[in-house]
Amino acid sequence: MSRRLDIEPNSIAGRLMPATRIADELLRATFTQGGFPKALSREASLVVVYGVRPDDAAILNLAAQDLIGGTEDDAWSVEARVRDWTDLDAQRPDYVQRLLNEASVATRTVIVLCRRRADVPTVVEAVADAVLPLADRKGTVEAFVEEIGKFLPDTALVARLSALPLTYLNLVLRPGASRERMWTVAGRLRRTVKSNGDRKPSPQDDKRTKKAGATRPTRSTNERHPERLEDMPGMGEAQRWGLSLAADLARYRDGSLPWSDVENGAVLHGPPGTGKTLFARALAGSCGVPLFSHSFASWQAKGHLGDLLKALRAAFDEARKAAPCVLFIDELDSVGNREEPLGDHASYQRQVVNGLLESLDGTVGRGGVVVVAATNHIAAIDRAVLRPGRLGRIVEITLPDVAGRVAILRHHLRGDLADVDLQSLADEIGEASGAVLAQLVREARAAARQDTRSLLEADLWTALPKGTELSEASFRRACVHEAGHLVVGLELAAVSGLVPTGASVRRRVRNGKENKTDFRVDEGFDSTRESLEATLMVFMAGLAAEEVVLGSRGALSGGSADADLVRATKLARSAQRSLGLGERLSSMPKDGVAALDDLDLSRRVEDMLTRCLTEAKLIVERRRPDVERVAARLVEAQEFALGVDVASPLSSSAAP
Incomplete structure (x- = not known):
C-alpha cells in the first residue's frame, strides 16, 4: 500500500x-x-x-x-x-x-x-x-480505495473520487466494489453534483424567491467591520482624519452635534495597493456603523444609463435607511468629468455626474450618511463633486515611509519576531504598499510552514521581491544622476522654490522608484518665468550630470509618467500654452483643447527645454567636484541626507 x-x-x-x-x-x-x-x-x-x-x-x-x-x-x-x-x-x-x-x-x-x-x-x-x-484528499482517498477495494487505483479514478463530496464516498467505497463499479457510480454522482449542488439560480428561482418575499443579502452591504483605524499603522494623515470623523459621528449619534457640523464626504486618493478600500472598512469599524460598499463599475454593469442611475440612487436610499453609516464608492474616476471633450458621449457623462451630485446633496438629503469615495486619479474627478458639502475633503493615502513599513510588518507578524529589528528590511524593500508588505509576510510564513518550523527573520529576507541587480555601470550612472539633481537643486533652491532634502539609490531595483532625490516645496512661492525655468533646470539636472560626468545620456530620464523629461515637457508646454510664461501672450485653459493656430507649440517647448538643459549643464560643470563627491557617497552608502550629514561636502556651498 x-x-x-x-x-x-x-x-x-x-x-x-x-x-x-x-x-x-x-x-x-x-x-x-x-x-x-x-x-x-x-x-x-x-x-x-x-x-x-x-x-x-x-x-x-x-x-x-x-x-x-x-x-x-x-x-x-x-x-x-x-x-x-x-x-x-x-x-x-x-x-x-x-x-x-x-x-x-x-x-x-x-x-x-x-x-x-x-x-x-x-x-x-x-x-x-x-x-x-x-x-489534499487524493492521497487519503487512494489509501482507502486500496484498503477496502484490495487494488491499487489509478490516477484517473482517484481524481474522480476526490472531486465528490466526502459524504458521497460512502456510496462508492463499499467492500467488494470493483474499479469499474467505483468509476461508474462516481461518474453518475459527479453529474448529480453538477446539476444540483453547483447549479446557478435560474430566472424562475429568482421569481420564486421574490414571490416568497425573501431577500438575499450581499456580504459587502451591511456588515459591521471589526477592522479599526486605531489598529492600522502607516496611514498617516488619513488615519488622523478618520479618527476625528469617528469622534464627531459619535457626538452626532448621542445628539450633542448637529449633522451640519459633521464632515460627511471625502475622497481617498493614492497609488494602487495603499489600502483605500481597507481604510473605508476600518473607518466604519472605528465609527461603529455599517459599511455599504459599491463601485461605479458595478453600477455601470447594470445596463444602460437609466439602469446605472437607478442603481446609484438605490445605493443612497439603502444607506439612508441604515443611517448612521458609511457609504463607500470605489473607482470614483469612472464617473467622469463634464469638462472633458467627449463628443457624442458628453450628454451621457453629464447625466452621470448630475445623478451623483443629486444623490450627494439632493432634496431628500443624506443625514447620517458619510460618503467616502476612492480613486487612483484625483485629477480626473469633476470639480463639482469635490465641492465642500459633497466630497470636499481630499485625503491622500501615500505609500508608507520606513517607520510606517516597520509598523505594517509588525502588524502582519502578529507578535512573531518581536525581538528582531525590522528597520533594515523595511529600508531594503524600498517604497512598497501595505498590500506588498502583507504578501511578504504571507510568503515568509508559507516557507516556515513548509519546513514545519517557526518563522525566522531569514524567511522575510528570502521573501523579498527579487528585483533587478544593477551592473556597476548602471549603478554608477544612477548615483551621478541623483547627485546632479541634488547639487543643481541646492544651487537654484532660492529661485525655484524646490529645496532638496536628500537622495537615495539602490543597487537592486524592485519597483522602479528606489532611486530618487527628495525635495521640499516652499508653499506660496512667487511663480515667475525665472522660477519656472529654474524648476525645469532641476528636472533636467540628472540628465545634465550624466552628459557632463559620464559623457553620455542614459534612459533614466524618460519612459514613465513621472519621469524627469515627461514632467519637464508638461511644465514647459503649460508655460508656453497656458501660463503666459512663454514666447507668446495668448493663453488657453490648462484642460482646454489646443488652439488651432498654435502650430509651432512643439518647437517652442523643445527650445525651452534645450535652453534649460544647457543652463543645467553649465551649473554641473562649475560644481562638478560637488557632483562627484555626492555620487561617490551614494555609491558607498546609497543614501545622502542634507541637514543631517554635517560633514556634507555641500554644507559650505549651499544655494546662494
Missing part, C-alpha cells in the same frame, strides 16, 4: 463510514503538515482552515469533534467549537465579532472552516494562531 490510514485506537473514525474516516485523516494532515499540530490538543487556540467545500463542512465538523473534543469512551470529553463559514451569505451580520468574542474567552481550540482564503477577514487572520489550507 502506498499509504496507511493510521486510525487512533480511541477514535470514532475507526468505527464509522469512509467519509468520516477520510475527514478525520484530512484534518489530522491539515494540522500536522501545516505546522500547527497544537490544533489537535485541547489548549486554547484559533485555527482557520480554508479550501473547505460547503458540502464537506458538516462531515469535517464531526471529524473535528472527534479529534479535539474526544469520544464518549474518553474520560475527558468536551465539545469542540467549530464554525462553518463556507456559506457567508447565511451568516449573521455580526458573525465576525461573535467569533472574536468567543475566541477571546475560549479555553480550547476554536476551528473556522472557510471556502476561500479571501473569505478570511483581516482581523481574524491577524489574531488566528494558524491559517491553513485543507490538506
Whole structure:
C-alpha cells in the first residue's frame, strides 16, 4: 500500500463510514503538515482552515469533534467549537465579532472552516494562531480505495473520487466494489453534483424567491467591520482624519452635534495597493456603523444609463435607511468629468455626474450618511463633486515611509519576531504598499510552514521581491544622476522654490522608484518665468550630470509618467500654452483643447527645454567636484541626507 490510514485506537473514525474516516485523516494532515499540530490538543487556540467545500463542512465538523473534543469512551470529553463559514451569505451580520468574542474567552481550540482564503477577514487572520489550507484528499482517498477495494487505483479514478463530496464516498467505497463499479457510480454522482449542488439560480428561482418575499443579502452591504483605524499603522494623515470623523459621528449619534457640523464626504486618493478600500472598512469599524460598499463599475454593469442611475440612487436610499453609516464608492474616476471633450458621449457623462451630485446633496438629503469615495486619479474627478458639502475633503493615502513599513510588518507578524529589528528590511524593500508588505509576510510564513518550523527573520529576507541587480555601470550612472539633481537643486533652491532634502539609490531595483532625490516645496512661492525655468533646470539636472560626468545620456530620464523629461515637457508646454510664461501672450485653459493656430507649440517647448538643459549643464560643470563627491557617497552608502550629514561636502556651498 502506498499509504496507511493510521486510525487512533480511541477514535470514532475507526468505527464509522469512509467519509468520516477520510475527514478525520484530512484534518489530522491539515494540522500536522501545516505546522500547527497544537490544533489537535485541547489548549486554547484559533485555527482557520480554508479550501473547505460547503458540502464537506458538516462531515469535517464531526471529524473535528472527534479529534479535539474526544469520544464518549474518553474520560475527558468536551465539545469542540467549530464554525462553518463556507456559506457567508447565511451568516449573521455580526458573525465576525461573535467569533472574536468567543475566541477571546475560549479555553480550547476554536476551528473556522472557510471556502476561500479571501473569505478570511483581516482581523481574524491577524489574531488566528494558524491559517491553513485543507490538506489534499487524493492521497487519503487512494489509501482507502486500496484498503477496502484490495487494488491499487489509478490516477484517473482517484481524481474522480476526490472531486465528490466526502459524504458521497460512502456510496462508492463499499467492500467488494470493483474499479469499474467505483468509476461508474462516481461518474453518475459527479453529474448529480453538477446539476444540483453547483447549479446557478435560474430566472424562475429568482421569481420564486421574490414571490416568497425573501431577500438575499450581499456580504459587502451591511456588515459591521471589526477592522479599526486605531489598529492600522502607516496611514498617516488619513488615519488622523478618520479618527476625528469617528469622534464627531459619535457626538452626532448621542445628539450633542448637529449633522451640519459633521464632515460627511471625502475622497481617498493614492497609488494602487495603499489600502483605500481597507481604510473605508476600518473607518466604519472605528465609527461603529455599517459599511455599504459599491463601485461605479458595478453600477455601470447594470445596463444602460437609466439602469446605472437607478442603481446609484438605490445605493443612497439603502444607506439612508441604515443611517448612521458609511457609504463607500470605489473607482470614483469612472464617473467622469463634464469638462472633458467627449463628443457624442458628453450628454451621457453629464447625466452621470448630475445623478451623483443629486444623490450627494439632493432634496431628500443624506443625514447620517458619510460618503467616502476612492480613486487612483484625483485629477480626473469633476470639480463639482469635490465641492465642500459633497466630497470636499481630499485625503491622500501615500505609500508608507520606513517607520510606517516597520509598523505594517509588525502588524502582519502578529507578535512573531518581536525581538528582531525590522528597520533594515523595511529600508531594503524600498517604497512598497501595505498590500506588498502583507504578501511578504504571507510568503515568509508559507516557507516556515513548509519546513514545519517557526518563522525566522531569514524567511522575510528570502521573501523579498527579487528585483533587478544593477551592473556597476548602471549603478554608477544612477548615483551621478541623483547627485546632479541634488547639487543643481541646492544651487537654484532660492529661485525655484524646490529645496532638496536628500537622495537615495539602490543597487537592486524592485519597483522602479528606489532611486530618487527628495525635495521640499516652499508653499506660496512667487511663480515667475525665472522660477519656472529654474524648476525645469532641476528636472533636467540628472540628465545634465550624466552628459557632463559620464559623457553620455542614459534612459533614466524618460519612459514613465513621472519621469524627469515627461514632467519637464508638461511644465514647459503649460508655460508656453497656458501660463503666459512663454514666447507668446495668448493663453488657453490648462484642460482646454489646443488652439488651432498654435502650430509651432512643439518647437517652442523643445527650445525651452534645450535652453534649460544647457543652463543645467553649465551649473554641473562649475560644481562638478560637488557632483562627484555626492555620487561617490551614494555609491558607498546609497543614501545622502542634507541637514543631517554635517560633514556634507555641500554644507559650505549651499544655494546662494
